[in-house]
Amino acid sequence: MSNSSTATTQWVGRWGFVLAATGSAVGLGNIWKFPYMTGEYGGAAFVLVYLACILAIGVPVMMAEIVFGRRGRGSPVDALKAMARESRCSPLWSLTGWMAMLCGFLILCFYVVVAGWALSYVWKSISGGLGLGNVEAYQALFGATNASPWTLGGWSTLVTLITMLIVGKGVQEGIEKNVNWMMPGLVVLLAVMIVYAFFSGGFGEGARFLFAFDPSKLTAGALLAALGHAFFTLSLASGAILTYGAYLPAHRSIASTTVLVALCDTLIALMAGLAIFPIIFANGMDPSSGPGLIFMSLPMAFDHMPFGGIIATVFFIMLSLAALTSSISMVEATIAFLERHTRYSRRALSVMVGVVLWIISMMAMLSFNAGADWTPGGKTVFDWLDYLTSRWMMPLGGLLTAIMAGYVFNRQALKDELAVSSLVWGLWQFALRYITPVGIVLIFIDALGWWAI
Ligand code: PHE
Ligand code: NA
Numbered sequence: 001m002s003n004s005s006t007a008t009t010q011w012v013g014r015w016g017f018v019l020a021a022t023g024s025a026v027g028l029g030n031i032w033k034f035p036y037m038t039g040e041y042g043g044a045a046f047v048l049v050y051l052a053c054i055l056a057i058g059v060p061v062m063m064a065e066i067v068f069g070r071r072g073r074g075s076p077v078d079a080l081k082a083m084a085r086e087s088r089c090s091p092l093w094s095l096t097g098w099m100a101m102l103c104g105f106l107i108l109c110f111y112v113v114v115a116g117w118a119l120s121y122v123w124k125s126i127s128g129g130l131g132l133g134n135v136e137a138y139q140a141l142f143g144a145t146n147a148s149p150w151t152l153g154g155w156s157t158l159v160t161l162i163t164m165l166i167v168g169k170g171v172q173e174g175i176e177k178n179v180n181w182m183m184p185g186l187v188v189l190l191a192v193m194i195v196y197a198f199f200s201g202g203f204g205e206g207a208r209f210l211f212a213f214d215p216s217k218l219t220a221g222a223l224l225a226a227l228g229h230a231f232f233t234l235s236l237a238s239g240a241i242l243t244y245g246a247y248l249p250a251h252r253s254i255a256s257t258t259v260l261v262a263l264c265d266t267l268i269a270l271m272a273g274l275a276i277f278p279i280i281f282a283n284g285m286d287p288s289s290g291p292g293l294i295f296m297s298l299p300m301a302f303d304h305m306p307f308g309g310i311i312a313t314v315f316f317i318m319l320s321l322a323a324l325t326s327s328i329s330m331v332e333a334t335i336a337f338l339e340r341h342t343r344y345s346r347r348a349l350s351v352m353v354g355v356v357l358w359i360i361s362m363m364a365m366l367s368f369n370a371g372a373d374w375t376p377g378g379k380t381v382f383d384w385l386d387y388l389t390s391r392w393m394m395p396l397g398g399l400l401t402a403i404m405a406g407y408v409f410n411r412q413a414l415k416d417e418l419a420v421s422s423l424v425w426g427l428w429q430f431a432l433r434y435i436t437p438v439g440i441v442l443i444f445i446d447a448l449g450w451w452a453i
Contacts, residue, residue, distance in 0.1 A: 008073075009170075009171045009172070009246075009247050010247050010248070010249050011171075011172070011176055011247050011248065011249065012172050012176060013176065013180065016176050016179075016180075016247075017244060017245075017247065017248045017249075017252065017257065018257060018260060018261065019176075019179045019180060019183045020175055020176060020179045020244050020325075020329070021235075021241060021244050021245075021257070021261045022183060022260075022261050022264050022265070023179040023182065023183050023186075023322075023325030023326065023328075023329070024235040024240045024241065024244065024325065024326050024328075024329035024330075025233065025234050025235050025241075025261050025262075025264070025265040025326075026186070026264060026265055026268050026322055026325070026326070027111075027233075027235075027322045027323055027325065027326030027327075028111065028114050028115065028118070028319070028322065028323050028326065029229070029232050029233040029269075029326070030233060030265060030268045030269040030272055030322070031268070031269075031272040031294065031318075031319055031322060032114060032118075032291070032293075032294055032319070033229065033232070033233075034050075034229065034233065034269040034272060034273060035272055035273050035276045035277070035293060035294060036289075036290055036291055036293040036294070037225055037229055038209075038210065038273060038277075038287075039277075039280075039286075039287030039288045039289070039293060040225075040287075040288045040290065041217070041219075041221070041222040041225055041226070042214070042217035042222065043209040043210060043212070043214075043217070043287070044209065044210060044211050044212050044213045044214060044217075045213060045214055045215065045216075045217035045218045045222060046217075046222050046225065046226055047210050047211065047273075048213050049218070049222065049223055049226035049227075050226040050229060050230055051266070053226055053227050053229075053230035053439070054230050054233075054234065054262060054265075054266055056431060056435045056436070056439065057227070057230060057398065057402075057431070057435065057436045057439055057440070058230045058231065058233075058234045058236060058262060059258060059259065059262050059431075060402070060405075060428055060431035060432050060435075060436060061231075061234075061236050061237070061398045061401050061402060061432075061436060062234055062236055062241055062258045062261070062262060063254055063255060063258045063418065063428060064401050064402065064404070064405035064432060065236060065237075065241045065242040065245060065401060066241060066242070066244075066245035066248065066254045066257070066258060067245070067254060067405065067414055067417045067418055068080060068083055068242055068245070068401075068404075068405070069241070069242040069243060069244065069245025069246040069248070070245050070246060070248050070250070070254070070417060071083060071086070071413060071414075071417045072246065073246050074246055074336065074337075074340060075097065075101065075239070075243055075246070075333050075334075075336040075337035075340065076094075076096070076097030076098075076100045076101055076239045076242045076243065076333050076337075077094050077097035077098055077101065077337055078094075078097070078336075078337065078340060079097065079242060079246060080093055080094035080096060080097040080404070081094040081097075083404070083409050083413070084409075086409075086410055086413055087408065087409040087410035087413065088410075089408055089409070093400075093404055093408060096397055096400040096401065096404070097239070097242075099237075099393060099396070099397055099400075100237055100238055100239040100242065100333065100397050101239045101333045101334050101337060102393075103237060103238045103239070103389050103393040103394060103397060104238035104239040104240055104329075104330040104331065104333050104334070105330065105331065105334055105357070106360075106385050106388070106389050106393075107232075107238060107330055107385070107389045108163075108327055108330040108331055108357060108361075109357060109360040109361045109363075109364050109385055110361070110364040110382050110385040110386055111323070111326070111327055111330065112156045112159040112160050112163070112327060112357070112361045112364075113152070113156045113361060113364050113365050113368070113382065114291070114323070115156070115159040115320065115323035115324065115327060116152060116154075116155030116156035116157075116158065116159050116365075117145065117155070117295055118316055118319040118320045118323055119155050119158060119159060119316075119320050120145055120151070120152075120155045121295060121299070121312075121316040121319075122313065122316040122317055122320055124141075125299070125309065125312040125313040125316055126313055129141075130299045130302070130303070130309070130312055131303055131308075131309060132299075132300070132303070133300070133303050134300065135283065135285060135296065135297075135300055138295075138296040138297075138299055138300050139292075139296050141296075142292050142295045142296050145295075146368035146369055147368075147369050148369065149365065149366060149369050149370050152365050152368060152369065153362055153365050156361055156362075156365050157358060159323070159324070159327065160354060160357055160358050160361060161354075162324060163324065163327040163328055163331065163354075164331070164350045164351070164353070164354035164357070165350075166178050166324070166328050167328050167331055167332060167335055167346075167350050168346060168347045168349075168350030168351070169347075170346060171247055171332075174328075175328055175329075175332065178324075178325075178328070179325050182321045182324065182325050183321075183325065185321055186318055186321045186322055186325070189314050189315075189317060189318035189321070190268070190271075190318055192311075192314055193275060193311070193314060193315060193318065194271055194275065196305075196307075196311055204278070205277070205278060205281040205282075206273070206274055206276070206277030206278035206279075206280075206281060207274060207277075209277050209281070209287065210270070210273050210274065210277060220443075220446040220447050220449070221447070223443050223446060223447070224391055224395075224443055224444075224446070224447040225390075225391070227395055227439070227440065227443050228390035228391045228392075228394055228395055229390065231390070231394035231395060231397075231398055232389075232390050232394060233265055233269060234261075234262060234265060235326070235329060235330075236394060236397070236398055236401075237393065237394040237395075237396075237397030237398045237401065238330060238333075238389075238394065238397075239330075239332075239333025239334070240326075240329035240330055240332065240333065241329075242333070243329075243332050243333040243336050244329065244332070246336070253419070253420075254417070254418055254419075255418065255420050255424055255428075276293070276294060276297065276298065279297055279298065279301035280293075280297050282301075283297065283300065283301065285297050298312075298315065299312055302315070331350075331353060331357070334353055335349055335350060335353060338353070363381045364381050364382040364385055365382075366381070367380035367381045367382035367383065368382070391447075395440050395443070395444065396440075398436065398440060399436070399437055399440045399441070402431075402432040402433075402436035402437055402440075403437060405432050406429060406432035406433035406436075406437075407433065
């Protein structure tokens with residue numbers, strides 16, 4: 001094994017890891033995907049399962065990933081190899097690391113398209129392109145944004161460029177320096193949004209939609225979607241958290257950091273829902289209108305509100321910041337891996353990886369225009385990337401992570417790294433050994449329709 005700078009790189013600031021990991025977790029998943037999925041899967045039935053998955057599966061798996069990253073000190077592949085070596089078990093467990101790296105990269109390929117929407121709406125809100133006043137006009141605007149491969153491709157290319165530029169500068173000089181201002185910026189903008197939403201009223205119906213549980217709406221599809229989204233929203237099984245964990249200084253508490261990151265992520269998703277659904281209902285819109293939901297309903301709502309023009313800009317800048325602090329985390333695993341195993345500099349590697357990313361992301365982008373009719377197996381490229389990563393790769397990666405931390409790896413090594421009371425250790429192990437595997441397997445079986453047999 002060659003030596004490398006990544007093996008010793010660490011976050012500089014006291015809050016480096018927390019800012020970067022929260023930046024990774026809080027993203028389009030919270031503000032774009034969570035609301036539209038909740039809408040598609042009928043509201044509270046989805047939300048309850050989602051919350052259960054975060055608590056019983058997401059948090060323990062996130063702790064395991066940070067433990068692996070910090071103990072193994074490297075990309076998912078390298079860290080898992082090191083863990084396997086220390087535990088004297090098969091190096092094949094590091095295949096989970098390969099899948100995670102691939103998963104993070106594939107997510108990024110469609111994520112840049114959505115982040116491109118966000119950036120383009122910042123521009124529209126500043127240049128006077130919003131303010132259309134009615135739903136139909138916004139639906140048309142969203143359609144037009146997608147209709148031209150040049151426009152949509154241009155925006156997503158910009159996201160790819162910014163992402164690779166930041167990552168190319170390095171963990172400390174690129175990622176940490178940027179999350180240091182992006183995350184506080186995001187929090188300030190979000191606070192403005194929440195105060196604003198609160199005074200605009202109408203929480204009632206939105207809150208009922210999010211929290212009034214109706215078991216009849218619980219379907220196999222909703223279960224699988226909620227499980228997959230719990231992984232997605234916490235950036236799990238994609239190499240992001242594990243790799244950031246590799247840069248975590250030794251004395252930081254993994255358990256409390258994990259709880260903090262998961263809590264922030266959950267609160268922001270719920271607040272996004274509380275801000276969005278009242279608007280949807282107040283304007284008689286359909287909560288199940290899919291990925292375009294926030295790009296059609298929100299700008300229209302802003303039109304009807306005092307200072308709406310400014311708030312629209314605030315909102316879309318916030319969304320763009322959230323997206324960028326996530327997108328950089330999706331590719332860091334791949335860059336860290338290549339940095340250790342090739343002779344190229346980080347800068348050169350980010351150019352090369354950026355080119356591959358750009359090519360695949362353009363295919364995802366074309367799903368909204370020229371390639372919209374190309375639906376092998378019934379889905380566009382964009383939908384396939386989303387479906388394969390969230391519904392299958394992430395739950396599978398989470399399952400393998402739980403098995404490694406619960407059954408396979410050296411228990412003393414895990415215990416030393418986690419350094420928690422025996423109560424917390426016991427709870428963690430119980431969740432990893434029993435709750436996580438059983439939950440994931442049952443949901444898989446249910447989704448595959450084996451119940452019927
Ligand atoms: N957690 C991010 C979000 O909610 C998405 C993400 C997935 C980021 C995987 C990194 C890795 O938007
Ligand atoms: Na998230």
